[in-house]
Each structure stands twice: as C-alpha cells, then as structure tokens.
Amino acid sequence: MAHLRIVPDNTKIPFMRMRKWTFPLAAFLSIMSVILFFTVGPNYGIDFLGGTVIEIQTKDAKPDLGKLRSTLNGLGLGDVQVQTIGADNSILIRMGQQDGGEEAQQAAIGKIRTALVDQAEFRRTEIVGPRVSGELASKGALAMLVTFAAIAIYVWFRFEWQFAAGSIISAANVVVMTFGFYVVTQHEFNLTSLAAILTTIGYSLNDTVVVYDRIRETLRKYKKIPLGDLIDRAINDMLGRTVITTVTTLIALFSLYIFGGEVIQAFTLAMIFGVLAAIFSSVCVAAPILIYFGLRSDQMSKKEDVEAAGKA
C-alpha cells in the first residue's frame, strides 16, 4: 500500500548555507516587529486598556446599524464603536475607559442597557477597570519571562548551554514575530491573544528541542564532519516528521478557526501564524545559533568521554 509522502526521502536541502539569507531575514523580521510594536503598536483590547465590551443580539434580524450607532453615541459616553460579528444581528459594542473611574463605567453600562433593553438580548458584558488592566498586562509579561527562565534551565541541564541559549532566542524570535503579526493585522490584542502567544512558545520549544535532539545525536555519530553539514543532515533527517506534525497541528487549528466560533478566531489565527513562525525559527534561528555560538563537536565528544569514563 502506498502512503502519502509529502517530503521525499533523502532530501538534502543546504539549510546552513542558506543561513546567510535566512538568519538575517529572521533578524530583520524580529527587528521590524519590535519597531512596529513601538511605533504603530498593537490594537489593545479592554483587558489591557480598560474599558467595556458588550455583545448583543438584536431581536430584529437585520438591525439598522446606523441608527444604533447614533443612539449609542447620543448617550454622551464618548466614542462608542458598533460592529457586527458573524450573523447580522450579533453586534459588538466597544467603549473606552470612562472618565471618573469604576463607577462611571458602571453608570455607562446602565445607560446602554436602558437604551437597548427592549430591542436586544445582552449576550456578554465585559468591563475591565484601569487598575486591573495594568495588572493583567504586567502579570502576562511576568508569566512569559518565568516561562523562558524555566525552560532555559531545563534545556541547559539536558543539553549544552548553546542549546539553551538557542532555544530561548528562537522562542523569543517567535514571540516577537507573533507580536508583529498582531500589529500588522491589527487584530485585537487581549488576554486570549496572550494565551496564544504563550502557546506558541511551547510549540516552538517543542519543535526546537526535537531538532536539537537530533543534532546532538548526529554530533555523537559523526565526529569529523563540519558542524554546518552535520546540522543540515540532522534537519533533513527530521524534515518528514517536521512537516507531518506541522500539517496535523495546522489541520487542528484550521478546524478551530473555521468552526470554533467568533470568540476564538483571532486566537487561532495567531496560533496558525505562530506555528509557522516556530518551524521557520527552529530551522533558521535555533540551528545557526549553534554555529554562531561556537558549538564544537569535539566539545560534545569530550563530554561523552567524561560521561563514559564516569560510567566505567
């Protein structure tokens, strides 16, 4: 029985020779992401900015958005954004932070409720106050840093320090690029987006570690081949696996994107981007870094000898 083979056997793609182009490309994308992040900035949601989001479903199947807009903007609550999501009568109302703190937010919600209670069902209301939004942002950033630290320690124990540094830099590259993705697409950046980014860290590390594992093994097997060729061989050996796993993950993510409903669509889109970025990053950043950081196969073999001696 013939099975589907996406990647032919014995591929010999010279990834490390390509690093002249791919590594600067990764660096460029990262730097651009950082620049965009600080100049344009992401479209922060209420989780980080504070404010109010209300989702309603109007009883009218085709509501008059213009009228709704003018009604809400006439309430004197500042700029109130109105947009449909999914079905025509599913409407998202967004409102920035009100002057006057938490009580003003509550009062604003009350006004909107009174104005719309006859024509719509209130499906979701989220209000995040200014203090909480700041805390959510700092907690999220802290979670990310602790994750990096914990992983670095694990990889450092299991591999050489170059691997630890490489996996962290590669994961950071994925995170930065995914932030860049949010800036470019202007998808709302909220707590769920943060969860998406943090997941891509996990995925990226998973992928990097699998590649590193193979590089380490190849290093032990062939002690005379130059490091670049060694890494190429390892990556090519794993190419079938990398592609198949990426495909299955993308299948799962796309089904979530298409059928999972409006609420997690932005979340899955970011993850789809993150998965692709992770693959790119583990081949084009994590692997070359080993060369740039001067990992030598003789170091590996020395360590092996010591370990062997210890066992004997």
Next chain:
Amino acid sequence: MLHFTRWKMIAILTVVVVGLLAALPNLFSKETVDSWPSWVPKRQMVLGLDLQGGAYLLYEVDRQDYVQKRLRSLVGDIRKAMLQEPRIGYSGLGVQGQGVQLRIRDLSQLDEVKKRLEPLRNQLATSALGGTAVNEFDLTVGNDGLVQMAYSTAGLDQRIRQIVDQSIEVIGRRIDQLGTVEPSIQRQGSDRILVEAPGLDDPERLKTLVGQTAQLTFHLVDTGVSPTADTRKPGTIVLNSTDTPPVPYVLEEAPLLTGEDLTDAQATFDSRTNEPVVSFRLSSAGARVFGDVTQKNVNRPFAIVLDDKVISAPVIREPILGGSGQISGNFSIQSANDLAILLRAGSLPAKLTIVEERNIGPGLGADSIRSGKIAAIIGTAAVCAFMVMTYGVLGWIANIAVIVNVILIFSIVTILGATLSLPGIAGVIITVGTAVDSNVLIYERIREEFRAGRSAIASIDAGFHKALGTILDANVTTLIAALVLFYMGSGPIRGFAVTHAIGVATTMFTAFTFTRLLVAMWVRWRRPTKITL
C-alpha cells in the same frame, strides 16, 4: 521495547478503562446521571462561565472612601473623649492626610490625653496564628501639644483584611437568600473579592444585591432651613432623595438608629395602598430609642436613609412604640424583596467597587459549546484521516492513541474538578495536533531504521527506543511552559493551560505505554517482515 509482561498490559488497559469510565458521565445530561445507581462514577466536568454563562465580578474595597469615613468618625470619637470631665482644651481638630490631628492647649494635660486616646487606637486581632496584634492607629503626642492619630501601613492593611473577611460573609448571606445560584465568593489579593455565579441570567440583580453597602440609618429632618441656605446648623447634613429629579433634605447628622438595630426585615404590602413595602422589626434597645424619639417629635418628618440617599421621609403621626415599622418608597415587588434581603444580611463594612466584570449570557455559552464541539470533532476527524493516509495501519494505531488521549484529558479534568473553558477546548485541540507528533517521531524513526537495513521487528524496536528520549525532552519543555502558565496566568490563559498541561502529560503516557502496547500487539498478530510506512 516490544515486550510487555502480563501485569503491565493489565495495568495499562486498566488506566485506559478507568479513564473512559471517568469521562463517561460527561456524555449525559445532569438529570440522567443523577438517576444512575450510586456505584457508577457521576462526576461531571465543571464548565467555565464562558461555556455555561454566568457572572464574574471582581470587587475592590474602596480604601480612600473607607479611610475618609473612618477618620471622620474618629474625629467624633476624639471630640467626645476630650469633652469628658475634666474637659481638655484643644484646637484644630480635623482630618489630615491618613490621620486625625489636634493641638492641646494645656501641655500639662498631655498624659491625660494619651490615656484617653489610647483605647481609640483600636487593637485589631490578626487572623494568623501567633500573629501579634496590630493597632489600627498610631498615636504620637508631641511636646509642643500636637497630637496625631494616623493609620500605619500595617494597621490599614489589617483593617482592610478584616473588611474583606466581613464583606465575604455578608455577600454570602445575601446571595444565599437568592437561593437559586451556587456562587463562589473568594478573597483575591489583599483587598479584593471575587464573586462568580455560574448559570445566572440576570447579572444586574446580582450586582445590586452584592455591591450595595446597604447602610441604613434613620435621621430626624430639620425642616427649619432650606437645603440651599447657608444658615444650616452645625451637625446637619444635606442628602438627596432617590427621586428623579432628586429632592434635597436637611438632616441631623447623628442617626437615631442604624441597620444594626434591626432584627428582621420582610417585603410585604401596605394594607392601605397595596404597594410593596419593607416592614422591619427593631431590637428592644432600638425600639426604646425609636419610641422615645417619635414621642417627642410628633408631626416632624424623619428620613430613612440608605447609602446616603433618602428613600422616604414620612411624617411621624403618632409615637411608634411597638418596635416595628415600614419603609415605603416606590418599590417594585422585586426591589422591596431585595431591600429586605440586604437589611437582613447586614451592611457591608465599606464601599466596594467593581474593578472587573465579565457577564456571559447562557445563550452565548451554549453557542460556544456547540461550536467548540463541532470544531473538536472535525479537527480530530481530519487529523485522523491524514494519519491514515500517511501511515496506513500504524495511522489507525496513532488515531486510537489520540482518541484515548482526548478521553484521558477529559477524564482527568473531570476527576480533578478543573474548569473547562473555551480556551480549554482550544487546548485540547492543540493537544490533538501535537499528540500525533509523538507517533510521527516514532514512525519516522522506524522508517529510518528499516531503510538502514534492519529487520522489520528490529526497526520497530529501535524506533521506539530512539524516539522516546526525544519525546520526553520535547514534551517536558512544553509541560514546563504549560505549568508556568497555569500558576501565573488568569482567566483564559489559565483555562488554556489546564487542558494543555494535562494533554502533554497524557500524550507522554500514551506514547510510552499505550501506543507501544498497541504496536506490540499488532506485531505479534501480523508478524510484519516489511515496513510500509
């Protein structure tokens, strides 16, 4: 690698069967499960608010408001202490920052001042075992006669902690009276209270019930002056009524009675007007005071004040001696009922403000579950189809492993009582995507070994042997990331981390045991001589 002892096989299969049984109740409705015999596992997954609808309200003690009120009452207490015989002359008594200060005229009285103010420092018991008691206020008496009583950081923190504890109790009593919801009320950090009420479809009512301070006071109305006049007597305040537009009243600041003097409150109907009213009963001490005051003030109005708003200001027609009365004030049946609940449950010790609120309607929750389920089924089916196309028979084995994996995730979530949220479903789907990675790693290894010229069985054996180390490294790193997220994250991040962390763990379990067992059984059955992967 491919040899399993009998007891090992039994152990692995037992784990899988137990997992199946634990996850089983989730397929049925709550009512069906309740009717099952007692020995069957009945526990069902806890669904997050985003899936079943409900309210999430994060309250914070309004420190500034509390401190201001507390200091104002401290000013009154200090004034009283100074007026005791022999009187102590002072000047400049007032609130200053986080404290109260005054200047004593006669410096020889400083020791007496210390003695009188000492009890007002208000020792607060610390809840922690063996903790030392903290005074609410620090007292400093300067040799120049300047006396200050101010909050220390420790004193204020301890006070806020107590307020949070008391508030949790009061909120619990209030929600209990509603009877319909099973809320969770928890302390968050030092000055916050999280109220979660799943399955609630009227969040506004919950908000009015939980958030109201409900401080009830009775005051005599000063009808002698207009509320806008400058000639108000000292010791009076102006408060507005709840009417629109609000009507201002001049009241004597010192209340005749407070909510503390109430022993009971019920929503009833006024026998004459048939309007909903709240009738109350006073404690015997309260009844005595009330009788006294009403006797002396016939034909004068008194105001019933709730949270600094006048709800009604009836005129005293005759002395009220029985210790009961009623509050009327344009109530609906529900608002009368709610007020009665608030009065029975007691007032909050300080104002609480909502700093975060998330309400999900039950309709949206049901929609989310439906689309989550559809996505999960389609995603799993598509991944399974792809695996069979790529690996044939071994693809089927991978699929069985993935499905068992998903069932195990749900059973662990059920057993742990963890909450399944929408991001949690996303976590399961991601696990499906990556769980096949362990199978792919194994299968690709087997192919490589076979192409390198080993026999089929030796290739399979070596494939497992070499792949498992990689699987361990890859999954442990992912697991670390997921665990960190779980401990540090909140809301959707945590919901995702729960299922993702469990998913990584079950993936390792299935790769190391279940998948291996299935492959071993297949090898024993078919005795393959060639590997067609």
